[in-house]
Amino acid sequence: MTNRTRTRTAKVPPGTTALRIPRQRRRGFGRRSTQPIVLVVPEQPTLASRAAWAVGGWLWDSRRTWAPIGLAVLALPATAIAHAVFWWAGLVLAPLTAAPLVWLAWTSRRRPAADRTVRRWRRGLASLATAATAWAALAIVFGPLSGPLGLLWVLSTTTAQVLWLRSLRASVDPIEEIR
Secondary structure, X not given: OOOOOOOOOOOOOOOEEEEEEOOOOOOOOOOOOOOOEEXXXXXXXXXXXXXXXXXXXXXXXXXXXXXXXXHHHHHHHHHHHHHHHOOOHXXXXXXXXXHHHHHHHHHHHHOOOOOHHHHHHHHHHHHHHHHHHHHHHHHHHHOOOOOOHHHHHHHHHHHHHHHHHHHHHOOOOHHHHHO
16 A cells, blocks of 8 residues: 555644645655654634724624614625615615604604603604715615715714614513513
8 A cells, every 4th residue: 555545633722733745756766754844733723813802792692782783784785785786775765764653653642652651752763864865875775874874874873873772771571661
């Protein structure tokens, strides 16, 4: 059996990686008795990979908290792709910017709120949804970062995140709400 077909197994301790450098064949000089070089390297993660795992774990554990930012970060390249592929979709989306205002008028008539904070939340959500829909329509037509659209994206994302965090802190216990 030749050396090429025979497998060579080297015992490697757990937690290490064996890097095998095969024997070099030289023409005319051949010393066939030389063995391949086996370099054993310990598997210790680098500081950058440890930091990346720590940040990733923290983001995964607090993913509910960062939902508005995640949606906004996904919306930015989605509108860029839509702008590149079919810019006319923004013209179709433009009339839908009135939908949050229609919802606000409908809820004000059908389910009037006696509490002033409920009315403020409804107005705030309707204005934020109107701004987000208008931004999406304009971003698809003109590009997501053209003109003041980048600033509007940052302001809308920041506002949505602040409102989201505030609503998470102020959420009422369902048992107390029933009483």
